[in-house]
Amino acid sequence: MLSTLIWAPIVGVGLICLPQLPPSRTRSISLVIASFTLLWTIAIVLQFDPSSPPLQLCESIPWIAQLGLSYELGVDGLSLPLIAICSLLTWVSIYSTDVNINRPRLYFALMLLLQSAVAGAFLSQNLLLFFFFYELELIPLYLLIAIWGGAKRGYAATNS
Numbered sequence: 001m002l003s004t005l006i007w008a009p010i011v012g013v014g015l016i017c018l019p020q021l022p023p024s025r026t027r028s029i030s031l032v033i034a035s036f037t038l039l040w041t042i043a044i045v046l047q048f049d050p051s052s053p054p055l056q057l058c059e060s061i062p063w064i065a066q067l068g069l070s071y072e073l074g075v076d077g078l079s080l081p082l083i084a085i086c087s088l089l090t091w092v093s094i095y096s097t098d099v100n101i102n103r104p105r106l107y108f109a110l111m112l113l114l115q116s117a118v119a120g121a122f123l124s125q126n127l128l129l130f131f132f133f134y135e136l137e138l139i140p141l142y143l144l145i146a147i148w149g150g151a152k153r154g155y156a157a158t159n160s
Contacts (some may be wrong), residue, residue, distance in 0.1 A: 001044065001047075001059070002073040002075060003059055005040060005041065005044075005087070006116050007116070008033060008036055011033070012029065012032075012033030016108055017031075017105065026104045027097065027108060029108075030108035036120060037113075041084050044111075052075075053077075056075055072124070073081060073124060075160065080120045106143075107147075110140040110144050111140070113139075114140040114144070117137035121137060
């Protein structure tokens with residue numbers, strides 16, 4: 001269930017990057033994916049039991065068994081509101097983006113990739129997975145700031 005918050009935006013990135021898709025449709029596809037992720041987050045919030053202190057809705061898949069690494073996700077009382085805010089802000093950002101933005105395919109792909117990486121960082125339950133998603137989120141964030149930022153975007157992208 002939690003993996004959907006990570007992998008649905010990545011599927012959206014794949015759809016946006018299809019060469020036969022006209023660039024004018026990228027915003028609507030991104031908005032559909034962000035809406036799905038927001039609704040999925042609401043479903044997770046409704047299933048969460050605030051009276052239960054341990055991790056909930058946990059997922060664990062062996063990843064690199066020789067090293068004892070696994071793909072472990074879970075949500076608790078701290079990560080749940082952060083996931084909800086991330087999903088909501090992604091939807092608002094995509095919805096409020098100008099229809100005539102330059103390079104829409106790249107912009108919306110980076111927005112969905114950023115959402116996926118942030119969700120992965122908030123949901124990860126081991127250090128390697130957290131580090132992977134944290135580093136992954138820096139790439140789209142840098143590019144979004146450097147390409148579509150304000151007047152001092154170069155400075156802001158390298159010093160953030």
